[in-house]
Amino acid sequence: MLLVLFAGMTAGAVMAQSTVTTIKGTVTDATTKEALIGVSVFVPGTNLGTSTDYEGNYLIRTNQPIGKLQFSYLGYRTATVEVVPGQEQTQDVRLQTDAKQLSEVVVVGKKRKVKYSNKNNPAVDLIREIVDHKSENRPEAYAYVQYEQYDKTQMSLVNTPEKLKKNIFLRKYDFITSNLDTTVIAGKAILPFYMQEEITEQYYRKNPESRKTLVKAEKKVNFGEFVDNKGMMTYMQHMYQDVDIYDNNITILTNQFLSPIADMAPTFYKFYLKDTVTTDSGQQLAKLLFEPRNPSAFMFTGEMFVTLDGTFAVQRVDMEVSKGVSINWVRDLDIKLDFEKNSDGRYHLSKSELKADFGLTQNSDAGFYGERIVSYKNYVINEPQPVAFYEGEAVVKAADALAQDESYWQASRHDSLSEVELNTYANIDSLVNMKSFQRTMDWATALIAGYKRMGPNIEIGPLNTFYSFNPVEGFRLRFGGRTTTNFSKKYMLETYAAYGFKDEKWKYYLGGSYSLTDRSIWEFPVRAINASYQKDTNIPGQELQFVQEDNFLLSFKRGENDKWLYSETYNIDYLHEFENHFSYRVGFRNWKQSPAGSLEYLQVAEEGDVEALQMGSLTTSEASLELRWAPNEQFFQGKLYRTPIANRYPVFTLRATAGIKDLFDSQYEYQKVALNIYKRFYLSQLGYSDVVTEGGYTFGQVPFPLLTIHRANQTYSYQLQAYNLMNFLEFVSDQYASVHIDHSFNGFIFNKIPLLKKTKLREFVTFKALYGSVRNENMPQGNTDLLQFPTFEDGRQATYTLEKKPYMEASVGIGNIFNFFRIDVVKRLSYLDNPNVSELGIRGRFKFDF
Structure with missing residues (x-):
């Protein structure tokens, strides 16, 4: 939400800071005058430094007192x-080759007219050696590893200083x-609006x-x-995940x-051996250049240095994503x-930098x-902790983690912050506490989340439910609201009233929640009691958000x-979540x-009698239990619900329900059990599949x-969890099994078609199958205690069972239209003779993703 608000804030001014030293320039070969890529530029005796880009340019800015710069x-x-402190200056440097250091140079040459081949390519041979030695060069090769990690993440607005200054x-x-x-960015200014830092101690045990x-x-x-500040931190960490070069696949954005x-890298990449060098310490390193065979594929372009002492370990990597890759x-x-x-001769990761520049165009x-x-830093190898230390929660936060002062x-910090970052x-x-900013955020929340504040303690909404229509109620108006955390963190009350102008009936809702923790009822992990009337x-079988149908x-x-x-419903439940993302x-x-x-609701009067008796209503009392386990789950907490952040971990949900006869006029005794399993499967260059x-x-x-x-789904939106060409109430079961597969090729096919690869469109295919049945005891025929299956006005059957064959549908879709829209053509594959069904349909949905 905050990113959407700040998208229009694109202007500012620069304050002169006499204590800041800025040095920029170009590094070239003294003989050939060619730009040198990846030159280390640093302040001696400190961790402050950078490296030259692909044009040999560098830039360093610091408020620390410095006098020299090394290349x-x-x-x-x-x-x-020599550097003049407190000034902006240009230092162009020409480096002399060192014949004593350079023991060997192997120039392969990247010639456009020569066809690239893996055969007899020393660069590919070296890559295969690196792949063969990957397991030996990872931290997981040790029995025990311990180290301290400092993590800094930043998000900033970007524009020219003049436009930032004039922004309304x-x-x-x-x-x-x-x-x-x-x-940071040539010709532009960045205005940081989000900063987060974290210092952790990491422990690993192999067995x-x-x-x-x-x-x-x-x-x-x-x-x-x-x-949701906690959710925003989680989302930032999800966007900028740890980069492990030794993994076959690296997840970013x-x-x-x-x-x-990767194991299959020679199949998808081109490799060039630029040179082989020997350092002052006698360490031999090979410099490799790499680029994807298909510029539009989800791969990198860059260079790496690799040891030639038999370990074939990566010493340094500098890479970027090419402009042709379809990242929104x-x-x-x-x-x-x-x-x-x-100390044992192996290499460990000492620093990782990931930088991204985002823009609409x-x-x-x-x-x-x-x-x-x-x-x-502070790596400790093969020194175990007590066995009990590795048990319990995977992440433990020190009691004073959030209370550390600036002196700490x-x-x-492993590196100092700039003055801009500190500010x-x-x-x-200060901005958050200003009334004008709060008003702006209030309206932004209303537009995005659907709730508008009416004073500090109450907000009205959801706004998109104030008007709707349906065949039963006709034109429907609704008005409702709820209390905010300013009213109470432990209590939340919610209500609405609605009126249908066709059935001329009032509808209403009243609910409340009580948190059993000192946090709000939304803050994870939740422990809360909820009660409502x-x-x-509602439509039979359509369990949407409880108060947003x-x-x-x-x-x-x-x-x-x-x-x-x-429906008239009384409901009470207790939710208990744990830090490991198990809940009941x-x-x-x-x-x-x-x-x-x-x-x-029709019943047969007696066996053999065709007369039907109409039942006015059906009442049930149910006790329920839901167990859910979502290991390593990540989500962003919104005003209405949590938005999950998909990762590679499964989600298990087990639900059990028991109907209790004669309790509060309940008419039936029964038990239900259902198990749902969700998992995203990443298939590297082939995209990913969501399987339910x-x-x-x-x-x-x-x-x-x-x-x-x-x-079922009779709307025109594509619903992932529903059957999009099934009619409401069309199929019922007392035992069933289903599978939903939604696969995104992520541009794998379109990126190979010249006319389509520039569009950055993405391909989707889905398949859904449902098999079920109804036992004889639950079939209306011959059971006078049961209700007859619904029919249409012309007498044709409207509700069916699935004994004959499974219900199936499939679709193909195109996504990333205007960066956020997906359209699917859906085909129904079975039960085509049922009345009033659609064999083919077009459905759309919004999806914001990178």
Whole structure:
């Protein structure tokens, strides 16, 4: 939400800071005058440094007192230049080759007219050696590893200083627009609006494998009640995940990239051996250049240095994502990895830098800049902790992690912050407390999350439910709201009232939640009691968000849609979540449902008698238990619900329900159990698949409204969890199994077609299958205690079972249209003779992703 708000804030001014020293320039070969790529530029005796880009340019900006700058490059003599502190200056440097260091040069040459081949290519032979030695060069090769990790993540607005200064949203906040950095992106300024830092101690045990993280200190910008601060930190870490060059696939910005030293790298990459050098210490290194065979594939372009002492370990990597790769809104993405030598001769990662420049277009001035820098030190090898230490929670946060003062951070940071970075914490804190900013965020929240504040304690919404329509109620108006955390963190009350102008009936809802922790009812891990009463309409089998079934966009539906319910529901439940993302929910519901529209509850009077008796309503009392385990789950907490962040870990959900006869007029006794498993499978260059499997069983004799009514979709939106060409109430089961597969090729096919690869479109295929049945005891024929299956007005059957064959549908889709829209053509593959069905349909959905 905050990123959307800040998207228009693209202007500021630069405050002169006499204590800041800025040095820029170009490094070239003294003889050939060619630009040198990847030259180490650093301040002697400090961790401050950078490296030259592909044009030999560098830039360093610091508020630390410095007097010299050194330039180091393999095969060249180290150069040192004098620096004038507190000034902006240009230092162009020409490096002399060092004949004593350069023991061998093997030039393969990257000639456009010569066809590239892996055969007899020394670069490919070297890559295969690196692949063969990967397991030996990873930290997992040790029995025990321990190290300290410092993590800094930043998000900033990007534009020219002049445009930032004139922006309508920012110009009244002088203290914000003064905090600009003009040294990161040439010709532009960045305005940091988010900063987070973390110092952790990492522990690894090989056998049995275990990882433990001790969070010693944590610091981040706090946006107050408008943003889920914990979720934002999680989302940033998800966007900028750890980069492990030894993994076959590297996940960045929710996309997977093939590592240049993946097992199959020679099949997808081109490699060139530029030279082989010997350092002062006698260490031989090979410099390799690499690039993807297909410039549009999810791979990297860059260079790496590799040891030639028999370990074939990576010493350094400098790589970027090519412009042809289909990543939404990303103009540049650069990664730098540095490795240091252990006492046993192996190399470990010492620093990782990931920097990304975002923009709506490649040529626009406005955008965002993201950066994550992680450094590692104090490695301890093969020194185990007590066995009990590795047990329990994988992440443990020290009690004073959030309470560390600035003196602690100054002493503990692996690298100092710039003045601009230091100011970000205080500036955003001041901004959040300003009334004008709070008003802006309030309206932004209303537009994005659907709730608008009416005073400090109450907010009205969801706004998209205030007006809707359906065949039973006709034109429907609704108004509701809830309390905020300013009213109470432990209590939340919610209500609404709605009126249908066709059925002329009032509907209403009243609910409340009580947190059993000192946090709000939304903050993970939740421990809360929820109770509610609702009297409203709903479609049988369509379990949407409990109080949002009248969303305006769901009003538009295809085909016949007049079999509804009037429901009166009392509900109470208790939710208990744990830090390891296991949770359980126990609850009780009393539900009275009455047919509405053309739906009727009909019983046969006696066996052999065709006379039908109409039942006015059906009442059930249910006790329920839900167990859920989502290991390593990540999510962003919104105003209405959590938005999960997909990763490679599965999610298990087990639900059990028991109907209790004669309790509060309950008419039936039964038991239900269902297991749902979700898993995303990453397939490297072929994209990824989201797979959902589910199975369920109903014990006891029940009428059709209490069977499993399979979730159908008659709207024009594509719903991942529903059957998009199945009609409402079309199929019921008391035992079933299903599988949903949604696969994204992520541009794998379109990127190979010249006319399509520039569009950055992405391909999707889906397949859904459902098999089920209804036991004889639950079939209406011959059972006078049961309700007859619904029919259409002309007498044709409307509800069926699935004994004959599974219900199946498939679709092909094109995604990333305008960077956020997907369209699917859906084909129904079975039960085509059922009345009023659609064999083919076009469905769309919005999806914001990189």
